[in-house]
Amino acid sequence: MSKLEAIYPQAIEHTKQKVLQDMERYFEYSETLPSFEQYLADRGQYIGQIWINVWLNKVTNDVSKNEKKQFLSERDYEVQGVDRKLINKLFRDEMRTYQPFDTLTWVIENFKEHDEDWQTRFEQAKENFFIREQERLLEEEKAEFREEIEDEAAAIIEEQYTRVYLYIRQFTAKQLAADFESSTKFQSIDPVALEEKLVSEGSFDSFSYQTVADFFEELTGDIHKPPHEWGRSYFEYETYYYVYESLISDYLSELLPNKVLQELPKDLKERFNETFTKPLTAAFVKECMINVIYDVIGYYLEDIQEEYVADLLKLVDIPFDEEVHRKLLDQDLEERERKRAEELAELERKRSEEERIMRDIFGTEYDPSLNLRHIRYVLHIGDTNTGKTHHALERMKHAESGLYLAPLRLLALEVFDKLNAEGTPCNLKTGEEEKVVLGAGHISCTVEMFHEKEYYEVVVIDEAQMITDKDRGFSWYKAITKANAEEVHIIGSRNSKEMLLELLGDSDITINEYSRDTPLEVESKEFHIKHIKKGDALICFSRRRVLEMASRLQNDGHSVSMIYGSMPPETRKKQIHLFNEGKTKVIVATDAIGMGLNLPIRRIVFLENEKFDGTRRRLLNSQEVKQIAGRAGRKGIYDVGKVAFTNDIKKMKNLLLQEDRPVQTFAIAPTSSVFERFQRYYHDLDTFFALWEKFESPKGTKKASLSEERSLYRKIAGSEIEARLTLTDLYSFLHLPFSKNEQALVKQWEDTMYAIVQGRELPEPIVKEGSLEELELSYKAIGLHLLFLYRLGEPTEASYWERLREEISDKVQERLKTDIKKFVKKCKNCGKRLAWDHPFPTCDACYRARFKKYWHDEDEF
Structure with missing residues (x-):
């Protein structure tokens, strides 16, 4: 049996039910019994339309896409590759004439000239309508009572907040005593890391916890799904906070309705009894004040967490008497306030002492108004x-x-x-x-x-x-x-x-x-690679882009020099020499070219207007544009220095021409005298970094972040390296100038530090010569090794490594000649070659495919 055949009788039955429902609503709004003819005159058009509405909704939702396509195909429709919406439209159009059910005829056959049945249906409809109206009125009265009881409950609880809290206090005390006696303490770990098994540490020691909040952080050993926002689910190890939240919530849900019922005004109870012919119950009161209970649970939970565990445990063996327990609460609160006052006073004393110490340590060390020598x-x-x-x-x-x-x-x-x-x-x-x-x-x-x-x-x-x-x-x-x-x-x-x-x-x-003897001139046309000429310096802001552009130019027949930050200085010097001697036609460089390098550059070309500054990709600022552009136009060689951009010429020209804002602040960092004063009070760098973080930089200055030093320190904190070195010596090693974002160099630094404190020979740096990247890293590794050798006074040993580093630099120079052709700009996904000025790592086709899939997945979801 096809789906259409299966749902057809269901649709007929649904249509009949809708007609009967319409008939009952029609009777409800009629004062006297209408004739059948009058009903048809008023509702005939609607009755005639019911079938088509029911049937079209039924077939649209219940018949599968494949069955719809098969049905249409049998009627000579072309369905291959046709949009789903069009398939639905064509199918619905066909269904409008598919075995129509004559609703009007069915109504006439079943109800015309059936006067007794017509009369009975009318009376039943009126009776049902009356019952519903009575129920509606009763619910309205109940709603009014609920609102009144809720308001009364809120007022009662606010007035008797402390009285209720006394009950919660003893309830929590007994539960705490039971947990301390019989529950298991588990080792505290990351509560989200469920793959780590909990380790039992035996029973609890109540003396380990000052406040209830301290205990609430302990793990129960169970796993639960905590409440959270945004509808995302996750599981974690459960803490006692959630257990007690549930226990106190259940306790209050039973306690509060009974307490409120006792305190409700007598006249309200009597009116309820008269209206509903039954007395007001705690169950109905609980239903009315459910929101009040929910709100007040949070307040009681906050208060109970501030309690001292020792104070609560004293309540366990004291029978509950409101007056007795109120006096105990007052005494405990008074004592708690006294302790808090003492703690605050101690904190204030420590804060004042810390401020005094920081003034002594940092003092006027960074005051710009200096008494300089007669210089x-x-x-x-x-x-x-x-x-x-x-x-x-x-x-x-x-x-x-x-x-x-x-x-x-x-x-x-x-x-x-x-x-x-x-x-x-x-x-x-x-x-x-x-x-x-x-x-x-x-x-x-x-x-x-x-x-x-x-x-x-x-x-x-x-x-x-x-x-x-x-x-x-x-x-x-x-x-x-x-x-x-x-x-x-x-x-x-x-x-x-x-x-x-x-x-x-x-x-x-x-x-x-x-002032410049050779003026700068910004070209009015956007630069294209076909415009390249001898003496051009092309600027981009990553090593990868430099190598890709150099590769493109060399493959097009141009001789090229390169400059980028991680290039060994000796190699950079050789690259500059080739350009100075005219052996290379153009130079491709990062902004490293802007710092003090004098080159016979005819034109500076900005291939990019933005750079990544370690945090985000941003537009170049005026000083950066000037610093780089200023390298164009070597006196005695070029009368004019030219500057070109690939886009946004007007914006970039404005940056070049605008007057720079004066420097407002200068950087400060720890000095030897700062460390000397620091060691009068403390002897560990962890404390120093904490104080440096708190230290407010004087007006006109900004503190060095010391982020790299702190990152290195975390690797050796508490080790024998820290134990055996003086604080100043340790900091000087942390401050060594090497590339701390290279993990291999960080590991080399750490290994060398252990060798120093253990009196062993320094480990030799790892030297690899497989690729250009490995050669450059090897150069840096030898450089770090030399930093240690000169710091330790080993010039003879250093001379050997200097020669080896120079050999590595020569190999980098040679490798640039041979490997540069590998650095073709390609799509990282499909490998398609990209245009020289393509700004993204993927081609447009891969980008569109990725986001087309993304939006498709979103639609499916």
Whole structure:
């Protein structure tokens, strides 16, 4: 039997029932018995329509899609690939004429000229209507009583809140005593991690808990589904909070209705009895005040959790007497308030003591209004590529001793090479390497290597605007304010000028301001790769994009140099040399190009206008655009520096031209004197990090986050490393400048630290030469090893690893030549080659397919 045949008689029966229901409603609203003819005149049109409505709804919902398609196909409809909605429409159209049931004829045959039955149906309908009306009126009266009883109940409970609480207090006390005596204590673990089995710890010790809330955190050993929002279900180990919530809820649900019934006004009870001819019961009162009970349970549960366990357990053996228990409650509350006052006083004492200690530790260490030595300061202020650093270095060259502080190891290396090549002997010191030149009175080093006790005739501090960097900025602050020299040259961007003047106060200051000799010109057309020319520098903001773009250009026949952050400085130097010598036509680089590198760049091309800053992807700011764009137009080579963008030219040009906001704050970090004062009170870094978090940075400053140091510290906290090292030594090792987001390097750091405290030889860094990534990681690993060797005073051993690192750098250079062709920009899903300027890791087809599936799944749901 087909589905249509099966449901057809059901539809007829349903239609008849709807006619009878309509007839009964018609009778209900008729004052006197209407004639059958009058009924047909009034309801005939509706009766004639009932069948089609019932039948169409029935077949639409009960007949499957396949049966509908089969039915239509048998009637020569094309159904393959046809939309579901169209199938339903065609099927419904066919069903309108499928074996129609003549409802009107059925009504006439069954009710016309059946006067007695017609009369009986009318009387029964009127009687049913009367009964329903009586029930409705009774329910309305009940509803009025419910509302009145609910209001009375709320008032009674509010008035007698404490009286009820006395009952709950003893009830909870007895339950606590029973649990302490017979329940099992389980080891406290993550209550959501159900895969971990609970471990029994025996019975409870009531003296272990001060308040009931403390005990409520214990696990019962059972698993339950807790109440939650958003309709999502999960299971966890049950705590006693949920057990007592349920017990107190059940107890109150029985106690409160009886108490309220006793206190309800006499006249309300009498009116209820008169209306319903039966007395008011606790069951009906409970039904009326269910919402009140639900609300008040939360208040009682909050109060009971504040109780001291010892106070409640004293109640167990005291028979319940309202007056006695009220006095005990008053005494306990008074004692609890006294203890709380003492605890608050102790907390306030500790807070005041902590504030005093923090003032002593941090005090005026970071006060910008400094009394600087009698030093002559020379500020070199201007845009990128204006000769600021050149003029400062020329002055340093003519001094008997000098110190150059660079933001990058590569720049320190560049100045080291430059000074020695120009006949000024200069040493190099970066933490990872030390190069000593006979008779040198000058040192080129990274800013972190600055030491305030060493004297130089001239100190040059480069890229001083870095003072705002939240993690490294303090190194510039320390160098600027604590340099021990006759003359300090500070090189910075225009927006750092006011901050530097504020730091230097009333010192002897000379300001040299520089402007570009070669103007910058923004091209009006959007850049395309086919527009590339010799002397172009293409800028993107990830190593991957640099390699992909370089690969594309090389495959198109262009010779390319590359610069990115994780590239070894020696390799970077070789890449720059190739570009400087004209052996490569273009250079592809990250924003690393914007920091002090002088290159014969004709045009800077921004392939991207956004960068990931470690937290989110954001638009470049004005200073970043200027810093990078300023590398275009080398004096003596190009008369104009050109800048191009791939999109949003107007917006990016405005960023390039807008006046920068002055630097408002500078970064601060812990100093040796801070640690010295800290150790008067504490001796562990965990406490130091906690105090640093609480310490409010003075106005005009911002604290270094110390997030990397804290992350490393968590790995060795409580270990023999912490036990055997002084606090300052341990912090200096935490502060070593290496890539702490590389897990292999973090593991190497940890292994080396254990070797140091155990007196063993330092473990050798792992060196792999399989891929470009492995070579770059090997370079970093050797760099970290060198940091330790120089810190421990092992220059002989360090020289071997410096040579090996240089070999690794050479191999990176060679590997770039051979591996670069592998870095073709492809869709990560299907492998399809993507356009050079495609902004996403997947192709459009894979993206659409993914979201088409997503929306399809949502529709199915």
